[in-house]
Each structure stands twice: as structure tokens, then as C-alpha cells.
Amino acid sequence: MKLMVSGGGTGGHIYPALALIERLKQVDPTTEVLYVGTTRGLENKIVPAAGIKLETMPMQGFQRKISLYNFKTVYLFLKAVSHAKKLIRDFQPDVILGTGGYVSGAVLYAAAKMGIPTVIHEQNSVVGITNKFLSRYVDEIAIAFEAARTQFKHQRITLTGNPRAQQVAANRDSDYSWTEMGLSDDRPTMMIFGGSQGAPKINKSVVQAIPEFSKRDYQVVFATGQKRYQDVAKQLAGIKVGDNVKVVPYIDQMPHKLPKVAVLVSRAGATTIAEVTALGVPTIMIPSPYVTANHQFKNAQALVKKKAALMITEDQLDGRSLLVQADRLMNNEELRQQMAEASRKLGHPQASDELIAVLKKAIADHQH
Structure with a gap:
């Protein structure tokens, strides 16, 4: 599988993605991954340290009040969509996963417009602004809390849990003293x-x-x-x-x-x-x-x-x-x-496997 992942800013968006990638490579060592993040987020340290290729682009969020800052936000978003389309054409992913953060908004929006299979993963019980925006365009939605389900107007929602759970569950028999x-x-x-x-x-x-x-x-x-x-x-x-x-x-x-x-x-x-x-x-x-x-x-x-x-x-x-x-x-x-x-x-001790199944479903539906 060729997987593109996008999510940035905080560890809550990055660590679930890394846990999923780790499991994917255990299941299929030929898996190729490209991670797309922001130029200033934690992903700049964490992702390369995990041995995963990283591409970055400048992004910023919206302010609630009307300001010139928001004009720059829109400009950066449109520029990021264009950049994302180039990365997608070059990498040719089978599926693209978004785990949250403004950068995933640009990448998955671009992918959906290009007809590439897309999945978003919402880690929290309250749906983030980016995932709410993307829910109108993506093929599948994975959630970690049942409470998130009713916040989407989407039919294809799967409760998978958070991939970090499976990573931690593997250490259940720890011999630490x-x-x-x-x-x-x-x-x-x-x-x-x-x-x-x-x-x-x-x-x-x-x-x-x-x-x-x-x-x-x-x-x-x-x-x-x-x-x-x-x-x-x-x-x-x-x-x-x-x-x-x-x-x-x-x-x-x-x-x-x-x-x-x-x-x-x-x-x-x-x-x-x-x-x-x-x-x-x-x-x-x-x-x-x-x-x-x-x-x-x-x-x-x-x-x-x-x-x-x-x-x-x-x-x-x-x-x-x-x-x-x-x-x-x-x-x-x-x-x-x-x-x-x-x-x-x-708990969801098989969360990564469940999310992998959602990714495969998105690919299969496009092939039909």
C-alpha cells in the first residue's frame, strides 16, 4: 500500500498516525508512506525521528474576529492545496489519511478533488473544525469516541478507536520493575x-x-x-x-x-x-x-x-x-x-487493524 498521511501541530494528531504506520509496516513491509505536515509543528521532529519521509508546507488557523490575518490564512490554504496536488501526483498514493490540523484540510481537500480515496480519523469526542469541513468531501470517517458520530452528517462512519491503543496494548505484559x-x-x-x-x-x-x-x-x-x-x-x-x-x-x-x-x-x-x-x-x-x-x-x-x-x-x-x-x-x-x-x-486494542480495514475499504470502493 502507498499511504499518504497528513496531520500536524500537536502530538494528538501525530502519534496515532505513527502507531498506524508502524502496524501497517508489520502487516505489509512493502508499505510506502509519505507524511505531509506543517513547517512549524511537532511533526518536524517526531516524524523524521520515526524514519518516515516528511514534506511540509506553511499553514495557519483562522481567527474568530475579522482581520487581515484571515486573508493570509485563505491564501496559505489555497497555496497548500496546489502544493498538495503536486505531492499527490508525484507520490501516487492508494489512499490518503487525515488525522487533524489545518494542513490535513488542504491535503485531503486536494485529494478528494483529484478522486483519490480519502479517510479522516477523529481522535476526540468533540469533532475538530478541520474534520467537520472535510467530512463533506471524504470517503470514510473513523472515530475514537462514539460521541463524535452524531456530529457528522456522513453515512460512512466507523468506530475504530485510536491506533495508539494497539501500540500500547502490545506492552500489556511489561516486565518493568x-x-x-x-x-x-x-x-x-x-x-x-x-x-x-x-x-x-x-x-x-x-x-x-x-x-x-x-x-x-x-x-x-x-x-x-x-x-x-x-x-x-x-x-x-x-x-x-x-x-x-x-x-x-x-x-x-x-x-x-x-x-x-x-x-x-x-x-x-x-x-x-x-x-x-x-x-x-x-x-x-x-x-x-x-x-x-x-x-x-x-x-x-x-x-x-x-x-x-x-x-x-x-x-x-x-x-x-x-x-x-x-x-x-x-x-x-x-x-x-x-x-x-x-x-x-x-478500549480498542485492535484500533490500528480496524483503521487499516477502513483504509482498504476506501480503496476498494474506488476500484469498483
Whole structure:
């Protein structure tokens, strides 16, 4: 298969695409892939590091108010459509997958006008502006949350889940040992992770709770985010941190450690939800209020409704509220097991295979 993928700006658009590509190459080593992204997005580092060919083009989003900026946005979009048509003619893909971001709007619009099979993948429970626009032109739509279905006026919608889930599920039998971090494998471990950059409000709340966490029988691994580690270290100066609490800038080998986590405290991004539901990790979700259409709140709500997670909104978050919910789960193994089972029922451990089937369907329909 010759696959062109377009999605950019954030990891939430890029990592599912990379997980799908990895699986495609396992199934068919002759697969050829071209990734089309923006000149300034994270894809510039992540995609070449994964050994995938990358082409980029300048793009920007619309502002809600009327401004000259939006005239430039339209100009860049039309220029990107023209550029995309050239890339498509040169690469001759069998199918094109869009995973979100403004760049995928130009690429898939161009592909649809050229009669190339097209598929979009929506990772969130709230449909993004680009995918809403593209839904009028593409052949197939894949979704990760059932809640997204009614937001499209399209007939061909398939619930596949997020390809990242299958990638993580492959590590379910991880042999990772907490002794590598100076902790014990005989005590339940809670991991607190506010994203790669860290989240100031989460960090502040954990610092407030650490004196109490240090008295607990369970263990806590707290990742501050690289940029915020020094700030947290200063805040902890003079506070006794127990041997059961480890404060680190970031967590490497996440797919190997996650299966060993009793409870995760995290944001409610689409990739995180794909990972925890694939493994059945009980989670305390703290949705970011700084995202488009408050979609993280709605992502988390989908899990809370099924008793697969707890939620603390950021305006309710402090050391006390975090401690209460942490104790509720960490001191009740039966509740954790119930939550883990509910989480797994929402997971899609074969998400990449399901999305590959959608891509093949789009190709087959064009051949007929």
C-alpha cells in the first residue's frame, strides 16, 4: 500500500498516525508512506525521528474576529492545496489519511478533488473544525469516541478507536520493575503526569499534597514536566518527601511503565485515553480547560459516565481534592479492579487493524 498521511501541530494528531504506520509496516513491509505536515509543528521532529519521509508546507488557523490575518490564512490554504496536488501526483498514493490540523484540510481537500480515496480519523469526542469541513468531501470517517458520530452528517462512519491503543496494548505484559526508580513492586503505585510540558495547577496541587502522600502506604511517581522541574524543586525545599514519593522531570519508557501503574492522574487528551482504556488503568482525569471546545472535559466525561475514571475539574483542583480522590482509589483495590474492567470495555486494542480495514475499504470502493 502507498499511504499518504497528513496531520500536524500537536502530538494528538501525530502519534496515532505513527502507531498506524508502524502496524501497517508489520502487516505489509512493502508499505510506502509519505507524511505531509506543517513547517512549524511537532511533526518536524517526531516524524523524521520515526524514519518516515516528511514534506511540509506553511499553514495557519483562522481567527474568530475579522482581520487581515484571515486573508493570509485563505491564501496559505489555497497555496497548500496546489502544493498538495503536486505531492499527490508525484507520490501516487492508494489512499490518503487525515488525522487533524489545518494542513490535513488542504491535503485531503486536494485529494478528494483529484478522486483519490480519502479517510479522516477523529481522535476526540468533540469533532475538530478541520474534520467537520472535510467530512463533506471524504470517503470514510473513523472515530475514537462514539460521541463524535452524531456530529457528522456522513453515512460512512466507523468506530475504530485510536491506533495508539494497539501500540500500547502490545506492552500489556511489561516486565518493568519499580525497583529501577528505588521503589517497590509490592506496593501499588500512582503516577501523576500533566503532559510533556507539565501543568502548573496540577504541579501546585501535588506539591500541596506531598506531605500527606509521604505518609501513605502506596507509592507516588510525579512527573513535573521538563521546563517546570526546577520550580517544583524550589517549592519542595524544606518539605520532607518520603521514600515512597519520586519526583522526576519526565517519564521515559511510558508504554512499559503504564501497565505497572495502579492509578494514573493525568489530563484527558485523546492519546492518554486510548492508552489507559487499552490497558484498563484506573484514572483520575484533570481535563485541560485551555483546549478547543473544552473537548478534554467531554473526553473525560465519556469515561466517568461508564465508571471507568474519576474527574477533578481544574477549578476544583487543589492538594486536598487530589488527596481525597487518590486515597479513594489507592486504598480500595476492589474499586480499582471494577474501574479497570470498565475502562477495558471502552478500549480498542485492535484500533490500528480496524483503521487499516477502513483504509482498504476506501480503496476498494474506488476500484469498483
